[in-house]
Amino acid sequence: KAAGLWQFIPSTAKQYGLEVNEYVDERYHPEKATAAACRYLKSAYSKYGNWESVAASYNGGMGRITKELSAQGVSSAYDLYLVDETARYIYRLLSMKLIMENPAKYGFRLSSDQLYQPIRTKTVTVNVPVEDWQTWALDHDINYMILREYNPWIRAKSLPNKTGKTYEVKIPLKEDLNRSTQQKSVYSKNWVID
Structure with a gap:
């Protein structure tokens, strides 16, 4: 039942201030869902004190990670035996972070005209x-x-x-709906080769 950019289940979405009903589902609202995800991450960090446990809890739920940390007698999700999906989640996030910081290092070579532009x-x-x-x-x-x-x-x-x-x-804005009339910008110079 998870949905939207940040994959909230309805109860967690509501807990973090999102409206979810048959007419409006703010899990699909990029800005509001991102703000809710940030509230979740800050809350989890204040609970665990390390980002790897926060990431694991985002995937597997705070209840499950808290229970496993206690049951397995460790303080970091790096040291937990978890189901494969949750165990891999931490490393997938770290991998994406490294790729986004320096895509060329990992074989991603793009020119600025290949990037999607934000639409105002x-x-x-x-x-x-x-x-x-x-x-x-x-x-x-x-x-x-x-x-x-x-x-x-x-x-x-x-x-x-x-x-x-x-x-x-x-x-x-109408002028941004056509690629030829969009304003061109590059968020990070590390993303392009030109």
Whole structure:
């Protein structure tokens, strides 16, 4: 039942402040889910005091890692006997970190024009019910497909919003939707060979 960029299960998502229901699932909201993941990671770090146990708990759950640390009499997930998926998770994260820091060292050779560019957006606030997201999208000069692509947290064709909660809807800038008119930038010079 894990979902979204950070693979939260519904109960953990709600525990860390994300809305999850049939209309809205903020596990799919990149910014909100990332902030929730950071809260989880900080909480786990204050509990364990080392990042390897934090990473293991992210994959296997704090309850399970806490229980295994105690049962196996160690203080670090590096020293735990765990199921393969969780045991490998720590090393997969470390591997990705090393690759992202220096991709050329590991055989990734990209030119700057091969990188995907971030697509700039404008934000429209919604604090009323939306009867039909398709109509709403057309009223904002986009189509339903683009609305859903840039707002994956929208999970239904309407939004009852009985409480008047404010939602931020992202609308991509038209000039960024075509690669030829996008602004070009490179986040890290280590990622490219030119």
